[in-house]
Amino acid sequence: xxxxxxxxxxxxxxxxxxxxxxxxxxxxxxxxxxxxxxxxxxxxxxxxxxxxxxxxxxxxxxxxxxxxxxxxxxxxxxxxxxxxxxxxxxxxxxxxxxxxxxxxxxxxxxxxxxxxxxxxxxxxxxxxxxxxxxxxxxxxxxxxxxxxxxxxxxxxxxxxxxxxxxxxxxxxxxxxxxxxxxxxxxxxxxx
Amino acid sequence: xxxxxxxxxxxxxxxxxxxxxxxxxxxxxxxxxxxxxxxxxxxxxxxxxxxxxxxxxxxxxxxxxxxxxxxxxxxxxxxxxxxxxxxxxxxxxxxxxxxxxxxxxxxxxxxxxxxxxxxxxxxxxxxxxxxxxxxxxxxxxxxxxxxxxxxxxxxxxxxxxxxxxxxxxxxxxxxxxxxxxxxxxxxxxxxxxxxxxxx
Numbered sequence: 001x002x003x004x005x006x007x008x009x010x011x012x013x014x015x016x017x018x019x020x021x022x023x024x025x026x027x028x029x030x031x032x033x034x035x036x037x038x039x040x041x042x043x044x045x046x047x048x049x050x051x052x053x054x055x056x057x058x059x060x061x062x063x064x065x066x067x068x069x070x071x072x073x074x075x076x077x078x079x080x081x082x083x084x085x086x087x088x089x090x091x092x093x094x095x096x097x098x099x100x101x102x103x104x105x106x107x108x109x110x111x112x113x114x115x116x117x118x119x120x121x122x123x124x125x126x127x128x129x130x131x132x133x134x135x136x137x138x139x140x141x142x143x144x145x146x147x148x149x150x151x152x153x154x155x156x157x158x159x160x161x162x163x164x165x166x167x168x169x170x171x172x173x174x175x176x177x178x179x180x181x182x183x184x185x186x187x188x189x190x191x
Numbered sequence: 192x193x194x195x196x197x198x199x200x201x202x203x204x205x206x207x208x209x210x211x212x213x214x215x216x217x218x219x220x221x222x223x224x225x226x227x228x229x230x231x232x233x234x235x236x237x238x239x240x241x242x243x244x245x246x247x248x249x250x251x252x253x254x255x256x257x258x259x260x261x262x263x264x265x266x267x268x269x270x271x272x273x274x275x276x277x278x279x280x281x282x283x284x285x286x287x288x289x290x291x292x293x294x295x296x297x298x299x300x301x302x303x304x305x306x307x308x309x310x311x312x313x314x315x316x317x318x319x320x321x322x323x324x325x326x327x328x329x330x331x332x333x334x335x336x337x338x339x340x341x342x343x344x345x346x347x348x349x350x351x352x353x354x355x356x357x358x359x360x361x362x363x364x365x366x367x368x369x370x371x372x373x374x375x376x377x378x379x380x381x382x383x384x385x386x387x388x389x390x
Contacts (some may be wrong), residue, residue, distance in 0.1 A: 002364075020368050022221035024301050029216065057207040074275065074294040082264055111264075114217050114298045121291055166380040175374030181369035 004135050011139035014188055017115050018147040019181035024115030028148055029173050031109075038152035041109075042145030046138070048088060048110045049119055052081050053137030056120040057130060077120050085111045115144055153181060195320045198313075202324025208301050209332055209375075210382045215301040218292045219333060229337025231285040232329025235278065235293060237323070238271045238300050238376040244322030248310040258313060263306045264297070271296045301329060340365050340374055 017023050024045070030036045056077050064070050089107045089123040119140045119161060123133045154176055163172050202208070209219050218236070223229045237371035243266050247254075253260045275293050275347055286304065296302065309320040338348065346361030347354045364370045 015264075022217050022368065022371070023295075025216040049311050050232055059242060071276065072272060074272055074297055077263070077294075078264055078268050082261055111260075112296045112298045112303060117298050118291060118295055121294055125291070164380070165385040167376070169382075171383065172374045172378040174372045174379065178369045178372030181372055182364075185367075185369065189309065 002133070006131060006185040007135055008107045009190065012146065013184060014190060016147055016181075016184050017119065017140045018144055019177070021118070023114050023118035026175070027109060027113055028151065029170060032148060032152040032155050032173070035149070035152050035156060038148050040106055041181055042141075042148050043114065044107055045113065045144050046141040047067050048081075048085060048107070049116050049144070050134065051088070052084055052116050053120055053123055053129070053133055055084060055142075055190055057078055057128070057133045061123050063129040069151070073121070077117060081116055081120070082111050087145040098171045111188050115140070147180065147184075151177065154180075195317060198315065198317050198320040199324040199383055200223070202321065202326070202328040203331070204328075206325075207328040207332065208325060209329070210379055215299045215329070216375070217295065218299065219336065220368075220375060221338055222289055222292050223333055223337040223371065224344070224366050225341045226334055228285070229333035229335075230301040231278075231282065232289055233326070233333040235274045235289070236296055236299060236302070237326025237330055238274055238294050239267060240305060240326040240329075240345045241319060241322040242270045243267045243302060244305055244310045244318040245315055247306045248313060248315045248318035251311045254311075259311065260303075262301060267302055268325060298341065301325065336378065337376060340380075342369065343374070 009109075011017070015021055018028050019026065027041055028047075058068070059076060059080055060073065062071060064076060071085045085107055089100075092107075119137055123136060126136075129134060151173075155173060158172060167175070205319075206359055208217055215236075217278075218232050222232045244265070246266050247263055249267075250262075271294060278289070278293060288313065305322060307319045311319070342357050343362055343364030346358040347356045362370075365374060
């Protein structure tokens with residue numbers, strides 16, 4: 001039990017997938033201008049990352065390893081993720097239209113979110129078992145969501161603040177992200 | 192001819208990734224702790240970008256429009272697997288230090304972005320020039336950021352013939368995760384100032 005708790009804390013705070021591992025920075029800077037979109041994106045990532053992490057683990061263990069074709073891991077994983085995202089989109093549109101409306105535009109973007117592929121590869125590299133994979137995927141996605149929502153909260157205030165002209169837009173965003181990463185550094189040594 | 196030169200040079204200045212097109216940030220932030228890593232990552236991505244641009248442009252009349260993104264991803268992933276195997280075989284230490292970020296070239300937005308914005312509408316030679324220009328621009332940016340972080344963060348620059356020492360008490364901060372964001376943000380600002388005074 002303690003082991004899983006450590007895994008969760010480490011994935012959310014210490015090795016935050018956005019701020020310490022640098023995965024998924026494009027949506028981080030792209031959709032963080034408004035709180036609503038940031039929350040929508042976070043929800044979509046939690047959903048897809050958990051599913052993708054679990055499915056790619058199963059694909060690796062029961063398809064790639066037995067047939068000794070682990071070298072096409074990258075190709076296989078990205079295909080699984082792309083299909084999964086399409087499938088989730090179709091399923092949500094039919095089954096839960098309300099959720100589809102709020103997540104809709106973010107779903108296709110997730111295919112090229114490197115946090116999803118990155119977390120899937122980390123699961124394999126770290127030799128996690130299925131339960132660890134699921135726990136780690138959820139925790140990573142929650143860490144992503146936490147960082148994104150916090151960042152959006154800061155970024156919304158930029159609109160009413162005077163910023164040096166050269167730093168406007170992405171520049172100030174990156175510097176802020178750096179300071180946020182620095183504050184997440186304080187969690188180091190907790191586990 | 193001049194059109195092709197133009198496709199090539201736009202990637203080096205007027206549309207240089209990641210500064211003008213803010214795409215593909217993850218590898219830029221993650222692997223630029225040293226100049227060598229930046230250069231290695233840049234060249235790997237350039238190889239994939241040039242090959243995928245040419246193949247996608249050659250197949251542009253065959254690929255059905257509805258499933259084009261899936262097709263592009265398969266083409267790109269194939270070349271990434273090639274790069275993965277080549278670096279593991281011939282540049283082992285580089286493949287160790289880049290680690291996760293070599294397979295992640297698949298989802299680098301620059302590569303998919305060029306396929307979507309350029310290669311599917313233009314001929315093979317133009318796509319080659321575009322891919323090479325963008326790739327070299329990306330490599331240049333990564334190398335410069337890597338050099339800055341290595342000089343100020345580690346205090347020295349590792350070169351083929353030995354180390355050049357610059358500072359005795361470096362800012363370790365720049366070698367770590369937060370430093371990457373700050374360096375890139377400040378460089379973006381610097382490019383903005385340069386761009387404005389050039390206009």
